[in-house]
Amino acid sequence: MSLNYLNTHSHPFCICSLVRLTKHKGVSLYYSNRHTCGGSIITSQWVVTAAHCVHKLPQVSSWVVYAGIVTRSSAKMAQHTGYAVEKIIYNKNYNHRSHDSDIALMKLRTPLNFSDTIRPICLPQYDYDVPGGTQCWISGWGYTQPDGVHSPDTLKEAPVPIISTKKCNSSCMYNGEITPRMLCAGYMEGKVDACQGDSGGPLVCQDENVWRLVGVVSWGTGCAEPNHPGVYTKVAEFLGWVYEMIEVKTLF
Structure with missing residues (x-):
């Protein structure tokens, strides 16, 4: 990560x-x-x-x-x-x-x-939908580079903005692979993302004064690659x- x-x-x-x-x-x-x-x-x-x-x-x-x-x-x-x-x-x-x-x-x-x-951590409300652009946070001990070699001993964290499903499903990103039970978060230019070893960890967003578990680190194309943000399981759907x-x- x-x-x-x-x-x-x-x-x-x-x-x-x-x-x-x-x-x-x-x-x-x-x-x-x-x-x-x-x-x-x-x-x-x-x-x-x-x-x-x-x-x-x-x-x-x-x-x-x-x-x-x-x-x-x-x-x-x-x-x-x-x-x-x-x-x-x-x-x-x-x-x-x-x-x-x-x-x-x-x-x-x-x-x-x-x-x-x-x-x-608090769970989200039923049908809780995070607007695109909302800044949320990820953290974990995953690889800092996608080579499978550089894994930190110390827990790391980073802010990532939510990306709308419509945008994430566009032809220049995941081209329809994002289901209603997934959500995307990250940057168009890449650079900040979850990676191998972060799987299963949290994507949390602030809902007024409460932090909620909005997503679970799931998958993505590479790590921190341009136009391929991280994909998370949408907890509200489950x-x-x-x-x-x-x-x-x-x-x-």
Whole structure:
């Protein structure tokens, strides 16, 4: 991710992997002892991430969630801070070719202890639509260059403007590949974007005085390329599914 290093005292709300992080730190999802994706805490036992992060890595016991961290090295040094995963659920309509419905939930075996650095992020309202041009924020530990080599130890964040679906679907951008369950954010000239390793992390926007999880890092053509902004799963389109899964799975 071509981002700025995170100021851990800039915001407050979320959790996870990021968000306009105010005072909060990040959420890192580890698989087999390696940072694999980001995520966002929505309750003390549930984390939202991308389906493409988990659908080919189904071994639940190999996943560990680290919350409230800024550096990945701190997770390695404090193994006791990791939270084991009990269940993984990805949306049944997920299509790995089109990237549609790219959203998943992780249930933690034990609840998180909320603190100044670990808190849930608010979900959007039903049918919440962010106008084009709205400045939102992304964050994560993804590659700073698309070569798959330069991965930062420190959580980074950056502002990105929302791009309307009509514009993002134009022939000079994604040419119709953006579905109603996706949204775009970034710059026409590129330079700032999410990248490999940021997947599953948050795109957060301010709604009056509340920061909300508007998108989940999903896909894009390259990283920070001109005319190819980042594409995110539109969380508002999956609120019914999220609430249903949390309610049903919490009973068993």
